[in-house]
Each structure stands twice: as structure tokens, then as C-alpha cells.
Amino acid sequence: MQRRRPTTFRLFAIAESVDRFLLGASPRLQRAAIALTFLAIAIAGIQNVPRAYLDFRLLPLLRQVPQYETYGTDTIADMYEARVVLNDVRDMYTKARVEQTPLEALTWSKEASAPYPPATLLVEAAILALGQRTGVGFYGLIAGLAVLFLALSAIYCLRTRWYLFPLLYLNVSYLAYRFFYVQDGSYLIMLVTVMLALVLARRGRQAAHALMALAITLKLSPLYYVSSLTSMSRRMAWLFVAIVAAGLLLPVFLLDGYLYIFTFHEEIKGGRSEAIAAVLISVPFAVVLRYVETRMRFDLEDRIGWGLVPAALFLGLKMNAARHLVLPLLVPDKRGVRSVAAGVSLALPMLFPGVVRLNSALLVSTGLLVVGLVYYLDRIGWDVVRADLRQPLATAKMMLGRPAPASLEGPDARASTLLHS
DSSP states (O other), rough: OOOOOOSHHHHHHHHHHHHHHHHOOOHHHHHHHHHHHHHHHHHHHHHHTTTTTTGGSSSSGTTOOOOOOOOHEEEEEHHHHHHHHOOOOOGGGTOOOOOHHHHHHHHOTTTTOOOHHHHHHHHHHHHHHHHHHHHSSSHHHHHHHHHHHHHHHHHHHHHSSSTTHHHHTTHHHHHIIIIIIIIHHHHHHHHHHHHHHHHHHHTTOOOHHHHHHHHHHHGGGGGGGGGGGGOOOHHHHHHHHHHHHHHHHHHHSSSSTTGGGGTHHHHHHHOOOHHHHHHHHHHHHHHHHHHHHHHTTOHHHHHHHHTTHHHHHHHHHHHTHHHHHGGGGEEEEEHHHHHHHHHHHHHHHHTTTOOOOOOOGGHHHHHHHHHHHHHHHHHHHHHHHHHHHHHHHHHHHHSSSSSOOOOOOOOTTHHHHHHHH
């Protein structure tokens, strides 16, 4: 293994020192930190269970816990849409055959209720059917997906960088609100799918590519992962394309009204200026990211996690909504960069309430992600970067070609060596 060059910036050197110190913590301390974080999430999560699902007044130990009276807005919309699909899948986007309840109509219009791709709506319909059959209910199964995502994330962090899990959930009240009251069901379905892909990638299973293709059909956040086609075998690449095409293109010919979901948010969130700004930031970011992952020889785990970022960055900036960026960033990063960006950006509004707004997490996380790419460029070496800039055609060919085998060199060389030994 080649000796790593010293970093150019003192800030990066300090970050590396802190990282080494934290990685040196005893296993007992690491497990205790994870357990305490889970306990905090459980306490905050219980406080967000709506009375419509479970009335705490009937439970002596929880009688004094305040509750929301009704389900969260996403739960209400998703349950209505799931009923529509179960009634007639062809009515998925026309929504003409199932009427809304008064609460549903008061919360959302039919058009605004769950404007998601078909794969997401089919999964949510299956969740509603299973919830009714088992008695757990739609809310209970979506909450179960949140718990599963948290458990998979905690295990992954324990095997990579343990301190990322407590960092990601410092703002536990906000995330418990999103997961256990509002629920963000479509995001949770996608996040669990990506975490399962990450688990497979860690075991060297190429089936992770297929799961990422499925994740793209569930939510557009992982769309950048299409750039990984060149790293797949020919058979897997064809399977990947087939899954994405079946999930996003085939419905154009099968489902009336399907295309409205791609224009709906254009009309209500963000205008042309926001869209232009989002393109001007996210496209260069994606180009630099492609260069970094090529030169750093990112492995499958890296590419899965970073595959969520460019499209999520575009959506967050276009809609001026932090959750579209920070929720995908909750997928842990074994090198730490993405997770630090998410954790710090969410922690600041909690640490400085009234001074830092919650939606500032959008710009803060964007800035930290850019700093992360600068750090990777620094690890590559500015002499190498300058040389590549002087020969753009050769560099573009390198970036678009089949990636070299993954390397353990890079900002987490020490941790990676231990993890892969």
C-alpha cells in the first residue's frame, strides 16, 4: 500500500485526527453510544405516535404523554392512495373510483395525495393490505420500516464508523417527527431498499445493483446511480436497465395520468429560477463526484451511498425543502463525509433554535458536501487534478469508462484495512 500524502488544509488534518481518535474508542463505548442513541429515538418516537393509531390514555405508563390526534399528513395521503390501488390499479393516477374521507379531503387534494411512481404505490398498497390482515395497520408497518432502517444503519455504522449513528440522530426530535408522525413512507421504502443494497454490497454481492435499480423506480433520489452501469457485468446492466424501464417508462403506456407526477411539483414548489439554480449546482457537483469516484476508485458501497446525492441535491434545491436532501443522506457513509454533512446540518437548528432555521440544513449540507468533494480532491492530489484538467478529453474518457478495481487507499485507508481484513 502506498504511503498517503499529507493533506493540504489544516481543517482536513484536524478532521482526520478526530476520526482516528473516535475510531480508537473501546467496543464497549461504541455499543453504549449506539444503544443510547436508539433509546433516545425510541423515547422521541413514542411521543410522535398519533392517538388515531394508539390511544395512550388507555395505557397507565403512557397516560401523560401528549399525542397528535390524527395521523400525519403523509400517512393520510398514502393510506388514501393505497385504498385507490387496492380497489383498481388502473385508477392509480386518475383516482376517480374511490372518494376521500372528510379528513383526507381536508388534508390533501386527490392530485396531491401520494404523487409517486407506480412501484412505490404498489408497495404501499401491499403494506395497507398486510396491515389490515395482521391488525398492525398501515401506520404500524411503516413505523416498522423506520425501525428496520435504523437497525440496519446502526449495524452498518458499528462495522464502519460507529460515531456516525449518534451524529446522524443528534436532532432526534426532528427525525422522530418525520419517521413516526409524518412518516415519509415513500422515503422509508426507498431508504430500506438502499440499505439492503448496501448490506449486499458489503458482502460483495452484485445483486446490490438490482436493488438500486428498484430504488430508482421507488424514488428518483438514487437516479445518479445509473452512472454505475459501466461497472456492471453485461447481464446485470441489462437487468438494471430493464427494471428501471419497467418501473418508470412502461407505465406511460399502461396507466392514464401517470405523467402528472413529474410536473405536479413544478407547479407548487419552486419556479424557474429555483430550477436553474438547482441545475447550476447539482450538475457540476455530479461531474466532480464522477471524477472523484473514478480517481479514488470508489467501491460498490461508496457508489451506492453517493448515488443518492446529486438527484437529491437537485430536488432539495428545486423545491427549497431540506428533507429531500437530508433524508437520503441518512444512509450512512463508511468514509464519513456524507454522514457528517447530514448530521451537522441537522444538529445546528437544534443547537441554535431561533437562530438557525431547520430548512437551513439544505444549504449547510450542500456546503459540507462540496467541502467533502474538495477533501477527496485533496487526497487525490492537486497536481493530478491539474494534469487531468489540462487533458479534458482523456479525463472524460477515463470518467466514462469502466472503473478500475476498488482501492483501499483514500481518506479512510486505516478503517478500510481493518474492515476488509
